[in-house]
Amino acid sequence: MTVDQPPTSPTFTLQATTAFGLEAVVKRELEQIGYPPTRTENGFVEFSGGPEAIARANLWLRSADRVVIVVGRFQAETFDELFEGTKALDWPDLLPEDASFPVSGKSLKSTLSSVPACQRIVKKAIVDSLGKRYKREVFEETGARYSIEVSLLKDEVTLTLDTSGAGLHKRGYRMLTAAAPIRETLAAALVQLSRWQPHRPFADPLCGSGTIAIEAALLGRNQAPGLKRDFDAEYWDICPTKMWDDARSEAEAAIRTDVELDITASDIDPEVLSLARFHVKKAGVADCVRVEQRDVAEFAPPRPYGCIVTNPPYGERIGEKKQVDALYRSMGESLRAQRTWSVFVISSxxxxxxxxxxxxxxxxxxxxxxxxxxxxxxxxxxxxxx
Structure with missing residues (x-):
């Protein structure tokens, strides 16, 4: 008598893409959620896992831009090689018959330098591959979105499938923006690079729309940053709904509501502070982030041993340099006086x-x-x- 074995989940090669300079932060985040990196290069950290890894990485990664499946890699110097290499990959195991699969691309230092031509070749090769499985030549693409990217670097082709949809910086709480905002992913990385811990006070004295303070609160509460949004892979056959429900339940249970946080977001501009209050409330951290109107020159915290992380204006526009230089002087005079505080400032x-x-x-x-x-x-x- 034979016993039927339960179907095994596929294992994917996955990448967490990231801004240059944040690879080490993303690597540490992956290790913390149980997916040790297998490869790290400029702009991405690679790891492996099944569909549950796709869900958990999208929900938990704070500093990554996207989570993508690496469908295949091969060398190509001609359009024929690009076509055949693409067609040979297991597209029918990933894409259902009604899949919508737009193709984007980029090429750097490669023989095949025309990105639009590469996109057309890849699209045609995938259609041919799907045609063999589904016995048809035309696909209406009315179903879930499976965004594909063809990337050529020194004649090496990498084909990826985007599981995230909107970039991971789209947390769902920042509906309004002030001038020159900092992305949520970079803000989260800055907080982690400061090595701030929840038992210490935290402040952003030039908070703008409040992003850095909010990311500190989410980190301090151990709240998954992706809980308030959805992802493209939630609508894929290879990522069952129950798996996403389980991952969200796990993330909800991990939130630390018992942690007392002392976080201050302040700015001199009442207009941006109204945005900050809106975003703080939308993110669900209004009970642990104080939003105050105050000039950075008047920064005087009541508690010692705190941590400041801030993103002041850069003065990129003509005529702003003198004002920004004066602001930096004022910052220095005020913040240097806080001898027990650590200060982290990002500036161009x-x-x-x-x-x-x-x-x-x-x-x-x-x-x-x-x-x-x-x-x-x-x-x-x-x-x-x-």
Missing amino acids: ATDFERFYGKRSDKKRKLYNGRIQTNLYQYLGPLPPRK
């Missing part, structure tokens, strides 16, 4: 330290969108052990 100004009035203990190159910046790190003493 290469002369920031001169106007702040002190050389940073550490400096880390990061990108805020396409703007190259430095994270200037002023490390205060750790609180004494109780």
